[in-house]
Amino acid sequence: xxxxxxxxxxFMSGAPQGLFIGMLVIIALGYIxxxxxxxxxxxxxINYSTFLKDVEAGKVKKIVVSxxxxxxxxxDGSTFETVIADTPGNWDIYKQHDVEVVVENPANQVSFWYxxxxxxxIITLLLVWYFFRQARGGSGxxxxxxxxxxxxxKAKMFMPSTIKETFNSVAGAGEAKEExxxxxxxxRNPEKYKRLGAKMTRGILLVGEPGNGKTxxxxxxxxxxxxxxxxxxxxxxxxxxxxxxxxxVRDLFAQARAHAPSIIFIDEIDAVGRHRGSGLxxxxxxxxxxxxxxLTEMDGFQxxxxxxxxxxxTNRPDVLDKALLRPGRFDRxxxxxxxxxxxxxxxxxxxxxxxxxxxxxxxxxxxxxxxxFSGADLANIVNEAAINxxxxxxxxIKISDFEEARDKILLGKEIKSIMQTPEELxxxxxxxxxxxxxxLLLPAHSDPLxxxxxxxxxxxxxxxxxxxxxxxxxxxKEELLASVAxxxxxxxxxxxxxxxxxxxxYSDFNAATEIARKMVCYYGMSDKLxxxxxxxxxxxxxxxxxxxxxxxxxxxxxxxxxxxRAMELLRAxxxxxxxxxxxxxxxxxxxxxxxxxxxxxxPREEHKFS
Numbered sequence: 001x002x003x004x005x006x007x008x009x010x011f012m013s014g015a016p017q018g019l020f021i022g023m024l025v026i027i028a029l030g031y032i033x034x035x036x037x038x039x040x041x042x043x044x045x046i047n048y049s050t051f052l053k054d055v056e057a058g059k060v061k062k063i064v065v066s067x068x069x070x071x072x073x074x075x076d077g078s079t080f081e082t083v084i085a086d087t088p089g090n091w092d093i094y095k096q097h098d099v100e101v102v103v104e105n106p107a108n109q110v111s112f113w114y115x116x117x118x119x120x121x122i123i124t125l126l127l128v129w130y131f132f133r134q135a136r137g138g139s140g141x142x143x144x145x146x147x148x149x150x151x152x153x154k155a156k157m158f159m160p161s162t163i164k165e166t167f168n169s170v171a172g173a174g175e176a177k178e179e180x181x182x183x184x185x186x187x188r189n190p191e192k193y194k195r196l197g198a199k200m201t202r203g204i205l206l207v208g209e210p211g212n213g214k215t216x217x218x219x220x221x222x223x224x225x226x227x228x229x230x231x232x233x234x235x236x237x238x239x240x241x242x243x244x245x246x247x248x249v250r251d252l253f254a255q256a257r258a259h260a261p262s263i264i265f266i267d268e269i270d271a272v273g274r275h276r277g278s279g280l281x282x283x284x285x286x287x288x289x290x291x292x293x294x295l296t297e298m299d300g301f302q303x304x305x306x307x308x309x310x311x312x313x314t315n316r317p318d319v320l321d322k323a324l325l326r327p328g329r330f331d332r333x334x335x336x337x338x339x340x341x342x343x344x345x346x347x348x349x350x351x352x353x354x355x356x357x358x359x360x361x362x363x364x365x366x367x368x369x370x371x372x373f374s375g376a377d378l379a380n381i382v383n384e385a386a387i388n389x390x391x392x393x394x395x396x397i398k399i400s401d402f403e404e405a406r407d408k409i410l411l412g413k414e415i416k417s418i419m420q421t422p423e424e425l426x427x428x429x430x431x432x433x434x435x436x437x438x439x440l441l442l443p444a445h446s447d448p449l450x451x452x453x454x455x456x457x458x459x460x461x462x463x464x465x466x467x468x469x470x471x472x473x474x475x476x477k478e479e480l481l482a483s484v485a486x487x488x489x490x491x492x493x494x495x496x497x498x499x500x501x502x503x504x505x506y507s508d509f510n511a512a513t514e515i516a517r518k519m520v521c522y523y524g525m526s527d528k529l530x531x532x533x534x535x536x537x538x539x540x541x542x543x544x545x546x547x548x549x550x551x552x553x554x555x556x557x558x559x560x561x562x563x564x565r566a567m568e569l570l571r572a573x574x575x576x577x578x579x580x581x582x583x584x585x586x587x588x589x590x591x592x593x594x595x596x597x598x599x600x601x602x603p604r605e606e607h608k609f610s
Contacts, residue, residue: 043071044080051082052090055097062100157255158222158229165219171350172343172375173213179334180204180221183309187225187261190307201332203298205269205325206313208336211376214313217336218265221311228262230255234271237290245272245290253297256308269312273320291321298329338374341367341471347375351382358396366402369450371471381405411457418456425585427494428454428462431504433581434493435464437573438566439486440601446482453589461504477525480515485562485569487512492566493577509559516558517551526554 046054051070054060063072071081084090094101167177186193186200193200206214222229230252237245256262266272276288298310312330314320324330339347344367352363370378384405389397408414420428436452450465457463466486491505524531529550534543541548570577576599583598584590596603 044078046080046082048082048084051080051084052093055093055099058097060097060099062102063094064102064104066104156231157259158219158231160222160226160228163219163223163229165216165223167220167224169223170213170216170220171346172339173217173336174343176206176217176334176336177220179332180217181224183221184224187227187263187307187309190261200307200309202308202328203310203312203330204332204334205317205320205330206311206334206336207315207317208313209315209338209374211374212336212338213375214336215265215267216375217334218263218311218313221309222263222265225261225263228256228259230262230264232264232266234266234268234273237272238287245286246293249290249293249297253308261307261309264308264310266310266312268314269324270314270316270319273312273314273324275319275321291324295321295323295329338372339378341371344370344373344378347378348382351379355382355386356396358398361397361399361402366406369406377409380409384408407457407463411460411463413457415456418461420456420461424461425454426581427498427502428504429581429584430493430497430577431490431502432462432464433577433584434489434491434496434566434570435486435508436489436595437577437580437599438489438492438569439464439466439482440595440599441569441573442482442485443602446479446486449592449595451589451591452584452595454584455588460507477519477523480519480523480525481558481562484512484515484558485566487515488559488563488566489570492563492570493581496567496570496574497577497581512559512562513555516555519558520551520554528554 051060051072054074059074059076061073061075063070065084068083068085069081070084071079073079091101167181170177183200183204190200206217208214218231219229232252237248252264256264272287272290272294274287274291276291310330317325317333325333345364348363348367366381370381373381381402382405385397385401388401388404394401404414432452432454436449439446439449447466452462452464454462487508490508491501494500494502494505519525520529521534524533529547534541534547534551536542543551580590580595580599590598593603595601
């Protein structure tokens with residue numbers, strides 16, 4: 001079965017084309033009417049006696065006789081029309097005065113003025129029929145977006161032959177794929193489960209941050225099960241007209257049942273599945289009606305000759321209505337997390353097949369250098385590295401291209417137009433040297449250093465990179481405090497060396513404050529407040545003003561203590577701070593191995609691409 005072409009792909013299709021044709025027809029008819037009107041104004045009607053006088057005076061050049069009607073032309077070029085009497089003597093008068101006479105059979109002559117109203121009526125009816133057909137979606141599309149087919153589902157249907165993705169197309173996400181294999185097995189062998197009375201889950205909710213492959217997993221399920229796949233976004237159900245969304249839900253499930261066994265995939269279901277009663281207004285009523293219809297369709301519906309599985313994706317499961325998540329609807333929740341180290345390497349390997357990579361590139365090291373990256377981020381790194389290599393006409397993609405791509409995604413493009421004064425460069429060098437040295441002097445609890453640079457990127461005038469030694473799933477209090485101290489190292493170096501403060505420490509303070517507040521409010525790492533979670537919900541606090549004051553005091557105490565700690569470390573190792581800053585001014589970028597050797601510090605495991 002051929003996949004239907006989308007109406008969106010052609011501007012001149014459907015209603016726009018009909019409107020264009022209609023405008024042309026109207027312009028043509030207007031021109032014809034104008035032309036006929038002008039011509040009729042040029043024809044001079046005269047009576048019979050005047051006509052005979054003009055003939056006898058030699059003014060008439062030619063006449064066309066059709067029954068009793070005469071159309072003629074004067075010798076000066078003007079025209080006239082009249083009605084003559086059937087008198088035989090007239091023909092002698094015409095001959096005597098050299099008038100050219102043309103006689104036509106009235107039965108064979110039909111005036112355009114008689115035909116024009118009928119032609120206009122026929123053209124108008126044709127135009128009305130054409131626009132009505134377009135409005136009903138008669139051109140082969142689903143007619144979505146017009147008033148007559150507004151209740152039709154906007155879902156795109158993909159037949160099995162058009163779905164190329166399988167589980168082999170999805171790198172990483174091992175646990176998610178394992179959960180979804182049950183659905184595939186059920187769609188392939190429903191009798192295997194029915195013989196024991198088992199009822200397979202009809203609704204599966206894919207939960208994960210954007211870019212981690214929820215949509216790709218849904219398509220892989222359809223590809224593995226070899227069944228029709230209906231894809232739609234949650235926002236496609238909602239319209240300004242009340243009742244349209246519910247109608248689209250009914251139409252979608254009707255189509256899915258007609259092609260069962262099949263899969264319905266609803267992306268961003270939180271657009272239509274939010275808690276009911278959380279707002280007011282017509283638009284909200286429409287969303288609630290749509291959700292109610294979705295709940296009805298999913299509540300134990302049965303299909304003939306097969307089954308319909310509903311997959312949905314969201315990164316906001318907390319806002320979904322409880323009725324949507326109860327058993328019988330979306331009763332299986334599949335987490336699609338950020339890829340771990342092994343999964344990142346698999347994803348990079350998958351995307352690396354499509355580009356030419358230098359044999360010396362170690363994708364495992366690149367994977368270690370990208371913690372917290374989503375699958376989409378990793379694909380973007382490979383693409384950015386390929387673009388960077390192409391710009392310099394390289395034959396392969398080198399490790400330096402991957403490093404540049406990663407820094408560009410994390411921090412932004414290198415800015416070469418910023419011209420700092422020598423004083424500003426020196427201050428930036430000491431600021432970054434402060435971050436670096438504090439991190440190196442807290443080796444037991446801080447992440448290993450990767451590199452430090454004073455080359456501006458994005459909004460940063462300089463950056464200190466660190467990489468984790470291994471995949472981390474939890475952090476200790478000591479590690480969090482070390483991160484706060486390292487963030488304070490830049491401002492501490494400014495105060496120690498220049499006895500001044502700059503605005504460059506804003507982002508450092510922002511990051512440090514967020515860590516400290518989470519320690520106090522969420523992680524129970526405050527001696528005064530204890531192991532209690534103090535959270536906020538939509539601007540409202542779950543605690544008293546007195547507790548809020550204590551939270552602020554504890555956060556400030558953590559920040560001040562770690563600032564003093566960073567200052568003490570830098571003051572005790574001032575010569576190392578000066579040496580590192582001056583070397584940065586000279587080389588602009590230093591890697592961890594160079595810094596360890598420069599400062600004579602015992603190196604830790606290095607995470608770098610070279």
